[in-house]
């Protein structure tokens with residue numbers, strides 16, 4: 326079972342920051358999950374929400390702000406972490422990929438945040454960047470907008486895709502396989518063992534989120550999921566390595 330740090334090591338560090346990504350690697354994760362939105366000047370940036378309000382000291386929609394404007398914001402969450410990490414910048418996807426290219430064997434699940442607001446052309450933009458760094462075989466693209474993942478696969482089938490679902494799909498394996506999508510990304514709260522079986526019978530991997538308690542991690546491991554996506558990659562590593 327592989328372990329992905331959800332928004333990096335977000336249980337202990339400000340989510341989706343380079344600090345959280347570096348700490349996830351130090352904690353022994355196999356991969357990192359992160360979220361991508363597009364700025365007004367079409368720069369892919371790593372941010373979960375459509376608005377900057379929750380995770381920075383700014384306000385407004387990402388699509389209304391330029392990269393320079395976003396870059397001036399602080400995403401260190403002084404309210405949550407007491408300012409102990411100092412000022413942290415919003416990271417562009419390019420900066421992340423540059424770093425990842427040097428982190429041998431690290432894999433990344435890039436979630437395209439395009440189901441609430443659809444950023445036209447985002448798929449191609451992100452995929453071109455992945456190819457620029459030669460990272461095709463270390464990336465999984467996922468989205469709650471499943472049609473966007475189908476589009477990605479049509480653009481370039483050398484990059485794996487994952488269908489993110491909020492509630493589970495009964496014939497998950499058939500659904501993903503017939504769409505030529507390699508992974509199914511369910512919410513653990515709605516996942517049943519038979520969904521995992523359906524996926525494995527169809528050659529589809531299961532990357533389940535968000536698994537934070539050791540008990541749940543062990544259950545997912547027993548069910549035979551491919552990966553857990555967790556806010557605590559240190560715990561995930563321990564469970565994954567248990568005999």
Ligand code: G3P
Nearest residue numbers: 358360436489510534554
């Ligand atoms: O990719 C798994 C998970 O991150 C999806 O939900 O809201 O945390 O992006 P969310």
Ligand code: CA
Nearest residue numbers: 358359360436
């Ligand atoms: Ca996500």
